[in-house]
Each structure stands twice: as C-alpha cells, then as structure tokens.
Amino acid sequence: MRTIKALAAVAAMIFMAACSNNEQAAVPASTTVTPGSVADFKQNIGDRVFFDTDMSTVRSDGRGTLDKQATWLKQYTNYQITIEGHCDERGTREYNFALGERRANSVKQYLVAQGIPAARIQTISYGKERPIVPGSDEAAWAQNRVAITALQ
Amino acid sequence: MAGFELKLMHTMKTLYSRLLMLAVFALPSAAAAQRGNSVYVDDRLNQLQQSLTMLTGQIEQLQYQNQQLQQQMEKMRTDYDFRIDQLEKGRGGAPRPGPAAGPAPSAPAPSQQAAAAGPSASGDQLYHDAFKMLQEGDYAGAEKGFRTFVQRNPKHVLAGNAQYWLGETYYARRDYQNAMTAFAEGYKVYKNSPKGPDNLLKLGITLATLGRKSDACAVFARFTQDYPHATDLQKRRIDQERQRDSCG
Amino acid sequence: MMMRFDMMHLRRHLRTMLCAAALAALAMPAHAQLTIDMTKPSFEPVPIAIVDFSGEAVGAQIAEVIRNDLQNCGLFRSISPSSFIERNVNANAAPRFPDWRSIGAQGLVVGQMSRIGGNIKVDFRLWDVVVGQQATGLSFTSQPNNWRRLGHIIADAIYKRVTGEEGYFDTRIAYVAETGPVTTRVKRIAIMDQDGANNRYITDGRTLAVTPRFSPTLQEIVYMAYSEGNSPPKVYLQNVDSGRRELLGNFPGMSFAPRFSPDGTKVAMSLSRDGNTDLYEMDLRGQTLRRLTNTPGIDTSPSYSPDGTQIVFNSDRGGTQQLYVMGANGGGERRISFGDGRYATPVWSPRGDFIAFTKIMGGTFGIGVMRPDGSGERLLTSGFLVEGPTWAPNGRVLAYFQQQRGGSVNLQQIDITGRFQRQIPTPTDASDPAWSPLIPQ
Numbered sequence: 001m002r003t004i005k006a007l008a009a010v011a012a013m014i015f016m017a018a019c020s021n022n023e024q025a026a027v028p029a030s031t032t033v034t035p036g037s038v039a040d041f042k043q044n045i046g047d048r049v050f051f052d053t054d055m056s057t058v059r060s061d062g063r064g065t066l067d068k069q070a071t072w073l074k075q076y077t078n079y080q081i082t083i084e085g086h087c088d089e090r091g092t093r094e095y096n097f098a099l100g101e102r103r104a105n106s107v108k109q110y111l112v113a114q115g116i117p118a119a120r121i122q123t124i125s126y127g128k129e130r131p132i133v134p135g136s137d138e139a140a141w142a143q144n145r146v147a148i149t150a151l152q
Numbered sequence: 153m154a155g156f157e158l159k160l161m162h163t164m165k166t167l168y169s170r171l172l173m174l175a176v177f178a179l180p181s182a183a184a185a186q187r188g189n190s191v192y193v194d195d196r197l198n199q200l201q202q203s204l205t206m207l208t209g210q211i212e213q214l215q216y217q218n219q220q221l222q223q224q225m226e227k228m229r230t231d232y233d234f235r236i237d238q239l240e241k242g243r244g245g246a247p248r249p250g251p252a253a254g255p256a257p258s259a260p261a262p263s264q265q266a267a268a269a270g271p272s273a274s275g276d277q278l279y280h281d282a283f284k285m286l287q288e289g290d291y292a293g294a295e296k297g298f299r300t301f302v303q304r305n306p307k308h309v310l311a312g313n314a315q316y317w318l319g320e321t322y323y324a325r326r327d328y329q330n331a332m333t334a335f336a337e338g339y340k341v342y343k344n345s346p347k348g349p350d351n352l353l354k355l356g357i358t359l360a361t362l363g364r365k366s367d368a369c370a371v372f373a374r375f376t377q378d379y380p381h382a383t384d385l386q387k388r389r390i391d392q393e394r395q396r397d398s399c400g
Numbered sequence: 401m402m403m404r405f406d407m408m409h410l411r412r413h414l415r416t417m418l419c420a421a422a423l424a425a426l427a428m429p430a431h432a433q434l435t436i437d438m439t440k441p442s443f444e445p446v447p448i449a450i451v452d453f454s455g456e457a458v459g460a461q462i463a464e465v466i467r468n469d470l471q472n473c474g475l476f477r478s479i480s481p482s483s484f485i486e487r488n489v490n491a492n493a494a495p496r497f498p499d500w501r502s503i504g505a506q507g508l509v510v511g512q513m514s515r516i517g518g519n520i521k522v523d524f525r526l527w528d529v530v531v532g533q534q535a536t537g538l539s540f541t542s543q544p545n546n547w548r549r550l551g552h553i554i555a556d557a558i559y560k561r562v563t564g565e566e567g568y569f570d571t572r573i574a575y576v577a578e579t580g581p582v583t584t585r586v587k588r589i590a591i592m593d594q595d596g597a598n599n600r601y602i603t604d605g606r607t608l609a610v611t612p613r614f615s616p617t618l619q620e621i622v623y624m625a626y627s628e629g630n631s632p633p634k635v636y637l638q639n640v641d642s643g644r645r646e647l648l649g650n651f652p653g654m655s656f657a658p659r660f661s662p663d664g665t666k667v668a669m670s671l672s673r674d675g676n677t678d679l680y681e682m683d684l685r686g687q688t689l690r691r692l693t694n695t696p697g698i699d700t701s702p703s704y705s706p707d708g709t710q711i712v713f714n715s716d717r718g719g720t721q722q723l724y725v726m727g728a729n730g731g732g733e734r735r736i737s738f739g740d741g742r743y744a745t746p747v748w749s750p751r752g753d754f755i756a757f758t759k760i761m762g763g764t765f766g767i768g769v770m771r772p773d774g775s776g777e778r779l780l781t782s783g784f785l786v787e788g789p790t791w792a793p794n795g796r797v798l799a800y801f802q803q804q805r806g807g808s809v810n811l812q813q814i815d816i817t818g819r820f821q822r823q824i825p826t827p828t829d830a831s832d833p834a835w836s837p838l839i840p841q
Contacts, residue, residue: 054720056675057198057202082630089785089803089807090760090763090785091744091760092701092714092721092744092745092758092760092787092788093610093611093787093788093831093832094611094656094657094670094700094701094714094744094745095698095700095701095714095716095721095744095745097624097633097654097656097657097670097672097700098656098670098672098677098698098700099698101653101654101672101675101677102675102676102677102698104675105674105675106198106675109194109675110194113193113194122630123632124630124631124632124633124654125632125633125654125672129585129587129608129610130583130584130585130608131582131583131807132583133583134581134582134583134806134807135806136784136804136805136806136807150630152630201696204696205696205697205716205717205718205719206719208717208718208719209717209718209719209720210718212718212722212735213718213738216735216738
C-alpha cells in the first residue's frame with residue numbers, strides 16, 4: 001500500500017514537472033522523508049504563506065500552499081496546528097502584534113473553510129519580535145511577512 | 153463655493169451606493185456557504201470588509217476636507233468683504249457706497265499687496281496693521297488692534313469700519329456672543345457709517361446663528377427703513393437671510 | 401521574584417535657607433538674569449558651575465550627578481571644575497562673583513552636607529552670578545544610600561528656577577532590554593534611573609516581554625509577555641517592589657498595548673479575537689472589563705488625556721493606521737491625523753497640550769507632535785526606524801527608540817523643539833522606553 005502511494009507521489013511529481021516548465025525540479029530530498037512527518041509537511045507541502053506589506057489577505061500563491069496543507073492535514077489527523085503570524089520590521093511594535101494576529105487568522109479561516117476543524121487550529125502572533133530571517137532589506141522583509149503552520 | 157459641498161455630497165452618495173451593491177452581491181454567496189463553498193464566502197466577506205474599511209477612510213477624508221473648505225470659505229468671505237471695502241474707499245474715499253459700488257467682482261481684483269495697503273491716505277498705521285492681521289487669520293491680534301483703534305479714535309472716519317471688523321474677528325472665531333455685542337455696538341453708535349448696513353446684516357446673521365431667529369428677523373426688518381440707499385448686493389443678502397430664517 | 405526598590409523616605413524641606421543675617425540683604429531680585437525662555441527659537445546653553453558639595457565624601461558624587469543632569473538636558477553647559485578659580489567656596493556666604501564671572505559662569509551651585517541621625521542633609525544654593533544674588537536655596541534630607549536622588553532633586557530645583565518648567569531628573573525609565581541575535585532575541589523588562597544608573601531587570605528573559613508602562617505611583621508596571629508554549633501573549637501587572645505579578649484578566653485571545661489611566665485605577669488595552677482587535681478597559685479594583693471600541697479593524701495603543709476624560713488611540717478602520725480621539729468611556733470617536741503617511745503609537749502629554757506619535761512615511765519613520773485636535777503637526781526627528789515616544793513628566797522632553805539597519809536598537813531623548821537630541825545610555829540594546837512620573841517624595 002505504502003509503495004503504491006510513494007509511486008503515485010513520484011508519478012504526480014513527474015506530471016507536475018512536465019506540466020510547468022517554469023517550476024523548479026522536484027525537491028530531491030522528498031524521497032528520504034517519511035510521508036506524514038513534520039519534515040514531509042515542510043518539504044513537500046510548504047509550511048508558510050507570505051503577505052504583501054501591511055496586508056493580511058492570503059495571496060493567490062499562498063492559496064495553492066494552503067490547499068495542499070488542507071489536503072495533507074485531512075489525511076494526517078493526528079496533528080494539532082498552531083499558525084504563527086509574523087510581520088516585517090517596517091511597522092510599529094503594538095500594531096504589528098495585531099497585524100500578525102490578523103495574518104494568522106486569515107490562514108486559519110482559509111483552512112477552516114477547506115474543512116479543517118477550527119478546534120484543531122490555534123493562532124499566535126509574534127508581531128515583529130521574531131523575524132524569520134535577519135536583515136533590513138526588502139528580501140528579508142518579504143520573508144518576514146509570513147504565517148507559518150506549525151504542527152504539534 | 154456651494155459647488156464644493158455638492159461635489160462632496162455626491163461623492164459620498166456614490167460611495168454608499170457602491171457599498172450597498174457589494175452587500176447585495178455578497179448575499180447570494182452566503183447561500184453558497186450552504187453548498188460548502190465557504191472559501192468563496194470568506195473571500196466575499198473579506199472583500200466586503202476591505203471595501204467598508206476603504207469607504208470609512210474616504211468618508212473621514214471627505215469630512216475633513218469639507219471642514220477645511222468651510223474654514224477656508226469663511227476666511228475668503230472675510231477677505232472678500234475686505235476687498236470690497238477697499239474698493240469703495242479707493243473711489244476717492246466716498247463715505248457712502250453708491251449703487252455702482254455693489255458687485256465688486258466686475259472690477260479688476262486688486263492684488264494682495266494693494267488690498268493690504270489699506271487706507272494709506274489716512275495713514276493710520278494701527279487700522280492698517282489690524283487689517284493685515286485679520287487677513288492673515290491672526291484674529292486675536294486684529295481684535296486687539298481694532299479695539300484700540302476705536303477706543304482712541306471714536307470720531308475717526310474709519311471708526312465705524314473698525315467696529316465692524318472688530319465684530320468680524322469674533323465671528324471668524326465663532327465667538328458669536330462677542331460678535332453680537334460688537335455688531336450691535338456698531339449699529340447703535342455708527343449707524344451712518346459706510347459699514348452701517350453690513351453691521352446690521354451681520355448682527356442679524358449672528359443672532360440667527362445663536363438661535364435667536366425672531367430677534368434676527370426684527371433686525372432685518374429695520375434694514376429697509378434705516379438704509380433705503382443700501383447697495384443691491386446688501387439688499388439681496390438681507391432677502392436671502394430673511395428667507396433662511398423664515399422671517400414673516 | 402526580582403529586586404526590591406528601597407522606596408526611600410525622602411523628606412523635602414521646602415524652606416529657603418535665608419537664615420543667616422548676612423543673607424538677609426540678598427533678597428530675590430524681581431528680574432534675575434539667570435533665566436531660560438524655552439519657547440524662544442534659539443538660545444545659548446547657560447554656563448553653570450557646580451562645586452563639589454562639602455561636608456561629606458559623597459558630596460563630590462552628588463555634584464557630578466547634578467552636572468550630568470543639567471548638561472544632558474541641553475539647556476545648560478556645565479563648566480569643568482578644573483577651571484574654577486575660587487577654591488573652597490564657603491557654602492554659607494556669598495561667593496567671589498568676579499572669580500566666577502571671569503570663567504564665564506552665569507550660575508553657581510554650592511552645597512553643604514551634614515548628618516542628621518542616620519540621614520544625610522544637603523543645603524544648597526544657586527547663585528545668579530551675573531547679578532550677584534542668590535537665585536534659590538533649599539535643603540533636602542535622605543537616607544545615605546539614596547544620595548543619587550538628592551542630586552536629581554537638586555538638579556530639578558535648578559532647572560525649575562531657571563526655566564520656569566518643572567524638572568524631570570528625579571524619574572525612572574522602564575524599557576525592553578534586548579540581547580542576542582535578531583531572530584532569537586531575548587527581551588526583558590528593565591527599569592533604571594533616568595540617567596542610566598541603578599539598572600535592574602524586572603523579568604527574567606525566559607519569554608519575550610515588551611511594552612512596559614508605569615503606574616502613576618511607580619509601584620507597579622504593566623507589560624505584555626509571552627508564556628512558555630503556544631498560548632497567546634497576555635498583559636501582566638507586576639508590583640515593582642515585591643516582584644509579584646498577576647495576569648490582567650483571562651481572555652481567550654491575545655491582550656496587549658496596556659496603559660494606566662492617570663488615576664491608576666484602570667488599564668486600557670487591546671484584545672484580539674478572530675483577527676479583530678478592539679480596545680477595552682479593565683477596572684483594577686473590581687477586575688471588571690469594559691469594551692471601548694467595536695469596529696472591524698485594529699484599534700490599539702490607547703493613551704489617556706491627563707484629566708482622564710479622553711483616550712487617543714491608533715486604528716486602521718479607515719484603511720491605514722491613523723490617530724483617533726474618543727471619550728474615556730468609548731464613543732465620540734473622531735480622527736485627528738490627516739497628513740500624508742501612517743500614524744501610530746500616540747501618547748498624550750502629561751500637560752495635555754500635545755500628542756506625540758510615530759509617523760511612517762514611505763521608507764522613513766519619524767517622531768512628531770500635534771495638538772489634541774490634530775492641528776499644528778510637527779516632526780521632531782526622523783530616521784530609518786524611530787518609534788514609540790514617551791513623555792518626561794514635564795511634557796517638554798520625549799524619549800523614544802531607534803533601530804539601525806540590521807536590528808540594533810537604542811534609546812534616544814529629544815526636547816519638544818527638536819533641538820537637543822542624545823542617546824540615553826543603557827547596558828544592553830534597548831527599546832520601548834516608558835518615562836515615569838516624578839518619583840513620589
């Protein structure tokens with residue numbers, strides 16, 4: 001059974017790679033992670049979605065990620081989820097707590113709409129207190145305007 | 153000037169109707185929730201939320217602009233009154249404005265400098281300085297200047313004018329109580345000054361603003377008998393005000 | 401849990417020292433030269449000589465505290481003691497004014513210390529060197545270990561005599577002490593004297609703690625802290641002396657941005673629920689919670705007017721962060737900021753005449769002030785990232801924090817004219833200053 005699933009996954013990846021020549025080749029590490037593990041979620045699904053400056057609406061690129069997250073989470077129901085909202089440093093501390101909360105909540109709403117029970121999902125905002133990457137340039141800020149789906 | 157306000161009102165109405173449209177469109181998608189398409193519903197609600205936020209911001213801006221415009225208009229009106237005043241004096245200092253002095257806009261508008269130069273013939277620096285402060289919006293300074301001028305020169309040919317402008321300094325600051333006193337004083341003491349009709353007019357307007365409509369009407373009623381030779385412009389203003397206050 | 405403050409028993413004797421017969425002739429002049437009009441567009445700092453106080457070893461250190469305070473406020477220039485001509489000034493008699501005039505001093509401070517029981521006492525005088533008369537003379541008593549406060553209190557008295565404004569030197573600053581790399585930075589609440597002395601930590605740094613705010617008596621602070629695990633951060637109230645801390649209300653979501661009411665009986669703060677953030681007020685006596693705003697959008701950073709009747713706050717209900725004022729019971733909300741850019745972190749001056757704020761204009765941050773009706777907006781400073789102004793109790797000086805590119809942060813101080821700016825020294829990186837009221841005497 002597991003073999004079939006793995007085969008199907010590989011086939012799916014080949015199919016995706018063939019369809020979108022713009023996409024990079026599938027992550028080679030995927031063959032070494034256990035399906036259903038935290039590593040599997042991070043590497044093969046993607047644990048984070050990014051936001052535009054001062055915005056908390058999920059972008060279209062983020063929707064793809066969240067759709068995959070929802071599918072995966074429905075398959076592996078043993079995980080509780082905490083969504084961490086973050087902001088870049090280009091805002092004020094207090095406001096950013098609220099903005100991070102709003103971002104985390106947008107992701108929660110999206111996942112709930114996709115059928116994940118709200119009771120499985122917690123949210124927490126880190127405002128601009130815990131940047132994912134250091135640095136004071138647009139590249140760093142773009143990485144830090146993020147909501148990360150953490151599994152427990 | 154009323155055009156600004158009309159435009160603002162129109163914009164606000166448009167904004168509200170757009171909000172209504174959004175609400176109407178959002179409702180059918182609520183039905184979609186029953187069919188399980190809740191991502192779509194969330195999207196619509198988020199859009200609605202964003203539109204509401206945007207509209208709130210725009211309404212705040214418009215209210216602010218409206219308020220700014222009103223203040224600006226009040227300032228412009230004072231300035232306009234002032235320019236007419238100067239034009240009247242420009243014609244050889246004729247103390248009584250003839251009918252031709254009425255609508256000033258047809259005359260070439262004097263430059264700011266020319267207007268601010270004031271009654272240079274009289275050479276009265278105090279009056280001139282007070283005017284300048286009035287024009288610059290320094291109402292407290294202008295108030296002091298005009299009051300001092302009237303106290304020192306109660307018989308001066310410009311004393312009636314100074315008394316009138318003293319009232320305007322209060323009126324511009326919405327200090328209607330003091331404005332009323334000043335205009336009433338101007339009407340009583342300087343009844344025959346060139347500013348007599350304006351004094352009476354503003355006295356009535358101030359009374360109406362204070363909610364004393366019947367007193368305002370009584371004041372307007374005296375206009376025709378006291379100032380049979382008032383300008384057409386002044387007569388028109390009186391008629392307008394009488395209508396606004398529904399005077400009998 | 402943490403350290404105790406020795407809440408000192410400082411007795412202030414507001415009696416002038418015109419006791420000696422020789423001084424009776426030196427009545428206060430009607431128009432002394434030694435004054436500063438802070439409202440003037442420009443002026444030279446007043447050169448002032450502060451002589452080491454005699455009678456106790458600590459007298460020299462007290463004089464140094466006074467020199468630092470006056471020098472750092474920007475209004476005075478402390479003349480180096482090495483240039484003093486008259487040595488061994490008798491604190492109880494008139495100094496040799498020509499000696500002080502010749503080194504350019506306009507003011508001269510002398511002090512005599514003595515012991516009364518277990519306490520130390522200072523009699524100090526401020527001489528107006530220009531007119532050759534005493535400008536003020538006061539005496540203060542305190543426990544020996546509180547000698548620094550004696551210095552600050554005397555500096556406040558000099559500042560008040562010369563500027564006509566209340567001083568702000570006998571105060572403390574709470575702030576967030578930051579250590580470690582940006583991505584895993586340790587942030588804990590610290591409190592220090594206004595001049596950087598007596599720094600101590602109020603939280604242990606195991607979890608992030610930010611946005612400290614003093615109660616009017618300085619006995620308590622409120623701040624926001626995370627807990628271990630994934631539960632949302634909350635507002636805590638902590639007694640500074642005992643270290644005992646309590647959770648302010650138990651709500652399902654995050655609570656943050658606390659601020660005491662001027663009478664200390666209430667704390668306004670933000671609560672977030674389902675992505676929406678509104679303002680609430682917690683009555684500390686009854687532990688009852690009252691809702692102040694109810695709008696879609698983020699309402700945060702509340703700050704009371706000094707009379708407690710109004711609250712200024714930050715909201716994005718109109719699409720971008722702006723400042724709003726409402727009644728302290730909620731309602732009557734009106735927007736007051738209409739300039740270009742976004743506005744945040746409003747704080748009402750203890751005098752009531754201004755509201756200070758952070759302004760975000762494109763890629764630049766600024767600290768500014770405006771009147772409570774939104775008029776008269778003025779930017780005092782700007783930079784890559786400046787944020788979070790807080791008022792000194794006299795309403796004429798502000799502290800805020802400044803972040804460099806890359807993340808290092810420090811505290812800054814600026815006066816309301818924007819003329820005098822300096823870094824406030826801290827042992828570590830520092831952010832989020834909160835200036836205390838004058839320490840109760």
